[in-house]
Amino acid sequence: MLLHLNGILKENGAVKIFGKSVNGKNLKSIRRMVGMVFQDPDDQLFCPTVYDDVVFGPINMGMNDKEAKERVTEVLGxxxxxxxxxxxxxxxxxxxxxxxxxxxxxxxxxxxxxFDEPTSNLDPKMRRVLIDLIKSFPETKIIVSHDLPIALELCQRIIILEKGRIVEDGSVKDILGKREMLERYEIDPIYNCQFCDMLKS
Structure with missing residues (x-):
């Protein structure tokens, strides 16, 4: 699903971002609007240094060296x-x-x-750091995750997919409160019970 958002995979049907169809003539502008963070950062970091990795995008967007350097400094901070x-x-x-x-x-x-599975392979301390960091971003966020606790903290809406199709779509409270439905889609029953109790309180 994520790869349809910026046109990496061709859509079967219609995909629109801010009213623009994801197709050849719009791909350049859409890819500037949609930023994807992969599950494995090693798939995203390919330059000799962190600076080179972070400056790569701004330079390719046409920024001059001074502007790009300022952008890197701001973002790393x-x-x-x-x-x-x-x-x-x-x-x-x-x-x-x-x-x-x-x-x-x-x-x-x-x-x-x-974000694709943003908390995978992190220890509890760094998991908390990353959740707080994501929470601080004002941008619209789409998160793919099997980590249900972050849904309560970061999400207002949950969509459950099965074989590429939407089978459930609703608020966090509505979706995580449906115990039988969660079990049907093999979502961790331990978390399931915990969430049902949390949502009632």
Missing amino acids: RIGLSGFEKRSAHHMSAGEKKRAAIATVLSMEPKILV
């Missing part, structure tokens, strides 16, 4: 990685890599931030 400009992603922790990957997307100032 925003995500708590000031001073990491010369670091190599290969020598960073999983949490630092996740934030660096987010920085590569933020540097292009998208209107929509798309």
